Amino acid sequence: MTLLALDIGGTKFAAAHLDADGTLLRRAERPIGPSPSGTLAALVADFHDPGLTAIGIGTAGPVDVRAETVSPVNIPQWRDFPLAGAVRRLVPGVEVVLAGDGQCMALGEWWRGGHGVDSLLGIVVSTGVGGGLILGGRPVLGGTGNAGHIGHVIVDRDGEPCPCGARGCLETLASGPAMVRWALANGWTPAGDLAVTADNAAVQGPVTARGPVTAKDLADAARAGDAIPLAAFERAADALAVAVLNTAAVVDLHDVVIGGGVAAAGGLLIDPLREHLAKHAGMDFLRHITVSPTALSRDAGLYGAAALALLATGVTPRPTARGPAPDPS
Known part of the structure; x- marks a missing residue:
């Protein structure tokens, strides 16, 4: 076959x-x-x-x-x-x-990631935030095929408008372009750039004279100890934790796998995500959620x-x- x-x-x-x-x-x-x-x-x-x-x-x-x-x-x-x-x-x-x-x-x-679990939530953190659910060894697609689309779980009712038409979706806080926009708005200046000259936020995010400012640029600055990029990752991790706990409370799962370009930042995102999950979890069954990077x-x-x-x-x-x-x- x-x-x-x-x-x-x-x-x-x-x-x-x-x-x-x-x-x-x-x-x-x-x-x-x-x-x-x-x-x-x-x-x-x-x-x-x-x-x-x-x-x-x-x-x-x-x-x-x-x-x-x-x-x-x-x-x-x-x-x-x-x-x-x-x-x-x-x-x-x-x-x-x-x-x-x-x-x-x-x-x-x-199927092939070696996680050894029956059910999991997969999250893709990239230009947008997407996701998928496996429950009992089978994908849960939903009536239109959009089940597990965690990027449009609302985590801040008074938050920014989302391109989807709602307000305060996870994607408005935790996607790569959203993180970069927040950092720039709060005073971060990417190395070697004098100013942000345009905003193509719907697709690429903010643009400077040398081209798009990416989540990789943000991660590089965070690794170098820049406080504002570090805060951007912390803010995104907090929002992700809220969305993960909401999902886990509904379907009772314990295993989360994170992938996508922003997740390539590794511990910059995953470590604070684990901390915020522990901080926000209430019910006993929500206190044992494991988070791992894509295999x-x-x-x-x-x-x-x-x-x-x-x-x-x-x-x-x-x-x-x-x-x-x-x-x-």
């Missing part, structure tokens, strides 16, 4: 062949380019295999799994784009299944998409040891 996993991101598309045990056999990625549909077609053609059993797709959202459409914020050419149908036309007769990238990250970590890094979504494909064939994946580091080629 050969599975094809597709990971549709905001700047690149990735694909991989995996077997039913979750062994990654081959991997490749391509920048989106000027024609996302053309890039998708070329990538799928490159991975077409006569023995292909099923295709799983993890994609940036918003996602509607009932209509099988996507509207990724960073791909303006795709609005209500019938992604699953487009892939079916490229590979007729092969089962195709679709889910959000946060859900695939959670599913991949549960599969950027490939968690590919493993999850493959697990989604396996589920579509009627086979339930079983958690196994951590997947081998893939060949980056």
